[in-house]
Amino acid sequence: TGKYKVFIIDEVHMLSKAAFNALLKTLEEPPAHAIFIMATTESHKVPETVVSRSQRFDFRRVSKRDILKLFELVLKEEDISIAKEALSLLADAAEGSFRDALSLLDQVISFGAKKITVEQVEDALGITRISSSQNFLSLLISGNDSGAVKFVKDLAVEGRDLMQFTRNFLEYLRLVLFVKVGVESASELGLSSDDAEQLRGQSSEITSARLLEIIRRVLEAYRESRQTPVPELPLLVAILSLGPVKATVTGVPVLSPAVSRQRKDPADAPNLNLALGKIMEQWVEVLRRVKEYNHSLISSLRLGRLIELNGDELLIAFPYNFHKETVDARKNRIVIEQVLEEVYAAPLRIKVLVERELKNEPATAFPPKDDLLGEALRILGESGG
Numbered sequence: 001t002g003k004y005k006v007f008i009i010d011e012v013h014m015l016s017k018a019a020f021n022a023l024l025k026t027l028e029e030p031p032a033h034a035i036f037i038m039a040t041t042e043s044h045k046v047p048e049t050v051v052s053r054s055q056r057f058d059f060r061r062v063s064k065r066d067i068l069k070l071f072e073l074v075l076k077e078e079d080i081s082i083a084k085e086a087l088s089l090l091a092d093a094a095e096g097s098f099r100d101a102l103s104l105l106d107q108v109i110s111f112g113a114k115k116i117t118v119e120q121v122e123d124a125l126g127i128t129r130i131s132s133s134q135n136f137l138s139l140l141i142s143g144n145d146s147g148a149v150k151f152v153k154d155l156a157v158e159g160r161d162l163m164q165f166t167r168n169f170l171e172y173l174r175l176v177l178f179v180k181v182g183v184e185s186a187s188e189l190g191l192s193s194d195d196a197e198q199l200r201g202q203s204s205e206i207t208s209a210r211l212l213e214i215i216r217r218v219l220e221a222y223r224e225s226r227q228t229p230v231p232e233l234p235l236l237v238a239i240l241s242l243g244p245v246k247a248t249v250t251g252v253p254v255l256s257p258a259v260s261r262q263r264k265d266p267a268d269a270p271n272l273n274l275a276l277g278k279i280m281e282q283w284v285e286v287l288r289r290v291k292e293y294n295h296s297l298i299s300s301l302r303l304g305r306l307i308e309l310n311g312d313e314l315l316i317a318f319p320y321n322f323h324k325e326t327v328d329a330r331k332n333r334i335v336i337e338q339v340l341e342e343v344y345a346a347p348l349r350i351k352v353l354v355e356r357e358l359k360n361e362p363a364t365a366f367p368p369k370d371d372l373l374g375e376a377l378r379i380l381g382e383s384g385g
Helices: 017-028 064-078 084-094 098-109 118-125 130-142 145-157 162-181 193-205 208-224 233-241 257-262 272-281 283-293 321-328 330-344 369-384
Strands: 005-009 034-038 305-310 313-318 349-354
Touching: 017 034, 064 084, 064 098, 084 098, 084 118, 084 162, 098 118, 130 145, 130 162, 130 193, 130 208, 145 162, 145 233, 162 193, 162 208, 162 233, 208 233, 208 330, 272 283, 272 305, 283 330, 313 321, 321 330, 321 349, 330 349
Parallel strands: 005 034, 313 349
Antiparallel strands: 305 313
16 A cells, blocks of 8 residues: 555546536545546546646657657567568557557567568558558649549558548648648658658649648548548549649649740730739638638738739739738748639739839838828728728
C-alpha cells in the first residue's frame, strides 16, 4: 500500500451526466490520499465544472522521428529487421500515438519472420506507401480520369483499405499545400530525397485552384466512405466530379494555333480592359471568399480600386502605403491570387500601387492625422455593410 491512491479514468468524456455529477462532488472535496487522472481526446465534452476543479495538461502528438526511435529500440531488443520504408509507413499510420505505433508494430512482428518487407506491411495492414499518393496525384493533375479510376480499382482488388488510403492521400495533399504556399520546404518533411523531389515538383506543377478543388473533393469522399457499402465509390465520384484540367503554360491560357496566328499583330489583340467589367461584377464574391481565408486582410483589400486588367495582371490602387504593403505581403498575395483563380477560373496576378503613384505624387505611409477618423469610419462602414 502506498501513500496515495491513483484513479485513472480514460475517455472521461464518455461518462454520463449522473456520473459527472457524482465525480464533481468528490472533486469539490477530494480526499487527501486520492489523485484522479482523467484522460480524454475530446476535452470540449467534459463539463466546465469538472475542468475548473482540475489541472489541465494538453499533450501534443508524438513526432514521427520519436516514433521511429521507439521502433529502433524495440526491434533491437527483439532482434528483428524491418525495412526503413516499412517503418515509415507504420509511423505515419500511428498518427502521433505511441500506443497505436506499438500496436501496429506488434501486428507486424506477429508474422514470425526475422526480416519484414514493405510489401508484407502493406498486405498485413492494408496501408499504402507515399509513392501511391504521389502516383494518384499525378493522375489527377494531368486530368487522366481513366487512369485514376483504374488506380482506385486496383487498390480495391489488392485488398487495400481505401478509407486509410484516402486519409493518407489527404495527409500528402496537406504536405503539397504547405510546400506550395512556402510554409515548409520539401527537404524539411522527413521524406527520402526522391519523395521530397517529387513532392516539390508536384507542388510547382499544380495550380492553387486545382489543389484546393482536389482537397475538397477528397475530403467529401473521406466523409462519405464511412457510410458507403461500396468502399471505392466515394473516390470514384471524387475523380469524375473534378472536371477537366484547363491547359496552361506558365500561368497563361494556351491558345490554339489559329488564335495565336490571329494575335501576332498587337493591333489585332482584343482590348483586355473590357474584361475589367467582369472582374468588377464578381468583385464582391472575391472579397467574401478572401474574408473566409483571412478576416484581417479584407479591411485593406476592400479599400482597393480596380484600375485595369493587363493580360493576366490585375492592377489595384490603394489610398495609402499601409494598405498596399498589407495586400502585397507574400502570404496575403497568395490568398488573393488563389481566390481570383477560383472565382474567375483563370490564373490572375495582382499588381498593387498607391493612388498617388497614378498622379506621380509621393506616397503616404498612413492616412494623415486629420483624416484618421474618416478612414476609420470608411472601413467600419464598409465592413458593416
